Amino acid sequence: MQDKEQTGIVFNMQKYSVHDGAGIRTMVFFKGCPLRCAWCSNPESQRTMPERGFNGRKCLSPAVCGRCIPACPKGCILDIEGLLAIDRTRCDGCLACAGACPSGAMSVYGQRLSVAEVLETVEQDAVFYARSGGGMTLSGGEVMQQPEFALALLREARRRRINTVMETCGHCDGDMLAEACRYLDSLIFDIKQLDAQRHKTGTGVGNERILENFARVCREFPELPILVRTPVIPGFNDAEDDIRAIARFLPKRANLVYELLPYHRMGQAKYEFLGRAFPMGGTQLADGLMRRLKEVALAR
Missing domain, CATH: 3.30.70.20 (Alpha-Beta Plaits)
Structure with missing residues (x-):
């Protein structure tokens, strides 16, 4: 099967994104995720198959x-x-x-699309990519839950000279992730918590595989720009020691950037549409906390 014929399940394609890679980008959101983060803002991404919302x-x-x-x-x-x-x-x-x-x-x-169908939509904005240095960003869910589709999409995008970025939680097959990195212009890697048990409590899985994959990517792809992100979640990783531990864990390299993202409840309505309860309730970040934590992160 040619790469452009490979299919996968996508739940959204968002144009004119400016926050997930350089320039103006088209986001392709993959369905399926191995994590069950209590704060997930895209609960419709968790299950791999298409599902109904009301x-x-x-x-x-x-x-x-x-x-x-x-x-x-x-x-x-x-x-x-x-x-x-x-x-x-x-x-x-x-x-x-x-x-x-x-x-x-x-x-x-969620709908099943071919690589050719995804790239047909992506290439509609080629003029914006050329002017801004943008391109296509793969996100989810977790992209590497559908590795064959992801790799086919990245290979075909490389053939068409489309700039590619991928966001990952890191809990995936290390060989598949390494293969994907060969076709990326940059990588966005989430590191949520260094304590394995607390990570499992908050996300449903430990962090051992995530940290191993992160170390491998850093070791095998020293020229690949990496943006490490930590969503700051009340009661999970919002203490200064949590952020300091992650910041000190990261290797010091010129093409690695560390970014904190503030917790929000923008996806709360989707839980209702799916017939699920929102796990975080009315939880909020303390006033002024993000400013202090960003200072901690910068001090790494």
């Missing part, structure tokens, strides 16, 4: 529409006192309800 505020109501009710072969969509309800325990993921919905209240997170 935004009740867009629903026209069963009295006005109700097309999704007969469309569901399992009888999961219910009219309860004039309001639409979903019995998610009976859903088999056929997504027929979303196909029948005219208002967009029922939506599908």
